[in-house]
Amino acid sequence: MSQVLTQASHQWATRPDDERFVSLSSMMAHFGRVRQESRAVTVPSKRINFIPEPDNRGLQVTGPNGHGYAPTNWAFGQLASLAEAPAGYLRTMPAPIVADCLNYGLQFKRQIEDVGILLQRNSSDTLRAATGPNYGRVWNEDIVRTLTSRFGDGLSGDWRVPGEFGRAVEVTKANTTLYASDRDMFVFLADEVNRVQIPNRRGGLAGSAARGFFLWNSEVGSKTLGIASFLFDYACSNRMV
Numbered sequence: 001m002s003q004v005l006t007q008a009s010h011q012w013a014t015r016p017d018d019e020r021f022v023s024l025s026s027m028m029a030h031f032g033r034v035r036q037e038s039r040a041v042t043v044p045s046k047r048i049n050f051i052p053e054p055d056n057r058g059l060q061v062t063g064p065n066g067h068g069y070a071p072t073n074w075a076f077g078q079l080a081s082l083a084e085a086p087a088g089y090l091r092t093m094p095a096p097i098v099a100d101c102l103n104y105g106l107q108f109k110r111q112i113e114d115v116g117i118l119l120q121r122n123s124s125d126t127l128r129a130a131t132g133p134n135y136g137r138v139w140n141e142d143i144v145r146t147l148t149s150r151f152g153d154g155l156s157g158d159w160r161v162p163g164e165f166g167r168a169v170e171v172t173k174a175n176t177t178l179y180a181s182d183r184d185m186f187v188f189l190a191d192e193v194n195r196v197q198i199p200n201r202r203g204g205l206a207g208s209a210a211r212g213f214f215l216w217n218s219e220v221g222s223k224t225l226g227i228a229s230f231l232f233d234y235a236c237s238n239r240m241v
Contacts, residue, residue, distance in 0.1 A: 004240055004241065005214075005230065005232070006240060006241075007214055007228075008177055008186075009236075009238050009239045009241075011177070011179050011239070012175075012177070012238060015179045015181075019179050019180060020173040021173075021178040022171050022173060022176050022178070023153045023154050024144055024148045024151070024152070024187075025154075027144050027178055028141065028148055031141035031144055031180070034120065035139055035140075037120045037122050038121075038128065040116060040117070040118050040119075040137065041117050042114050042117070042133045043063045043064065043114070043115055043117050044114060044115070045106050045110055045112060045113050045114070046106060046112050047063055047064045048062075048079070048106055048115065048117075049062045049063075049103060050062075050079075050098070050099040051068065051099060052095035052096045052098075056094055056095045058070060058095060059071065059076075059095055059098060059099055063117070067125070068125065069125050069126060069127035070126055071126075071127040071130075072128055072182050072183070074129070074182065074183040074220055074222060075118075075129050075130055078220075078221065079130045080102065082105070082110070082130060083101070083105025083109065083110070084105050084109050084110070085101050085105050114133040116131040116134070118130075118137075118219070118220060126182075128182060128219070128220050129219070129220035131220070131221045137219055138217055138219070138225045139219060140217055143185070143215070143217055147187065147215075151189060154171075154178065154189060158191045158193055160190070161175075161176055161177050161178065161188070161189065162177060162189075162190040162241075163192060163234075164234075164235065164237045165235075165236065165237075166233075166234040175237065175239075177235075183218055183222045184218040184220075184223060186214070186215070186216045187214070187216075188214050188235075188239070189215075190213075191211045191212070192234075195208035195209060195210050195211075196208060196210075196211060196231060198231075209231035209233060210232055210233070210234070211230075212229070212232050212241065213227055213228060213229040214227065
């Protein structure tokens with residue numbers, strides 16, 4: 001029984017321009033830079049402190065050394081969960097009130113516990129994640145490095161960004177199937193050249209199908225590493241499979 005796979009189409013419809021990559025090579029360069037700038041540290045929960053930024057429009061998170069980091073939207077939600085505070089509601093409040101709520105939650109509502117913090121030192125100094133101290137992080141760079149060693153740049157080998165309706169097309173940000181944000185990554189590659197011959201494909205007649213896979217991961221705890229492989233007829237322009 002055939003079906004339509006919509007995971008890649010959802011990525012295509014929702015990802016902004018800066019989360020789209022036109023090759024595995026550019027993706028690996030991006031992840032390599034992010035990993036080089038990132039470091040994981042373990043901090044006692046009661047040593048985490050929230051400070052309103054001078055304009056009161058944002059927060060800085062400091063640890064034992066007092067250096068401030070701006071939490072990503074995802075990391076803010078993780079920290080709010082640790083403080084037992086509703087992240088959605090806090091996002092509507094002035095920064096000084098948010099800082100007080102989160103500081104109170106971490107200082108008085110919880111027992112002392114270690115928190116795994118993922119920091120990125122760059123022009124904006126970002127706190128990317130707040131997880132358990134033993135979080136089993138799989139780096140996006142390692143995943144994409146493995147893909148490039150096996151498949152190349154995703155543009156010129158047998159396994160590549162899929163075409164449209166079975167026809168090869170130039171890969172652009174508008175039709176790519178390589179995506180990544182500060183919280184996750186998603187790859188859809190296919191071999192549409194070496195198709196699998198299938199007897200009795202439809203109506204008693206032989207036919208063929210292409211091979212493809214989806215791969216996803218998160219360095220910051222939004223999802224686990226996963227892969228789904230399948231045989232398919234073709235991918236549409238909107239990346240329905």
